[in-house]
Amino acid sequence: MSANLLLPHLLPPSAQGRNWPGKMSASQAVDQLIRFQKVGTSVQQHLDSITQSSQPYLLALGSTKSSIHSYFVVIDKHALPCKATGSVGAF
Numbered sequence: 332m333s334a335n336l337l338l339p340h341l342l343p344p345s346a347q348g349r350n351w352p353g354k355m356s357a358s359q360a361v362d363q364l365i366r367f368q369k370v371g372t373s374v375q376q377h378l379d380s381i382t383q384s385s386q387p388y389l390l391a392l393g394s395t396k397s398s399i400h401s402y403f404v405v406i407d408k409h410a411l412p413c414k415a416t417g418s419v420g421a422f
Contacts, residue, residue, distance in 0.1 A: 365388065366388055366405070369393075374392070374403060389404060
């Protein structure tokens with residue numbers, strides 16, 4: 332997981348388009364890339380709570396951010412389970 336969290340700091344995001352208000356911070360990029368949910372949270376409940384369309388992201392389920400049990404790739408309100416046990420493999 333730490334490799335994926337470190338990536339936006341090594342390759343910081345750039346401004347997008349003419350109307351973009353400015354450059355996104357690395358911590359904002361991490362929030363866009365990986366979403367964390369506690370174990371026991373329903374994946375379907377998470378999908379139902381999505382109000383706006385966003386880029387595909389990695390949903391990590393675990394008791395803490397350092398102890399993730401399963402990963403899902405979320406695309407257009409669909410969760411695709413990842414067989415990988417690590418975040419790099421899930422990516």
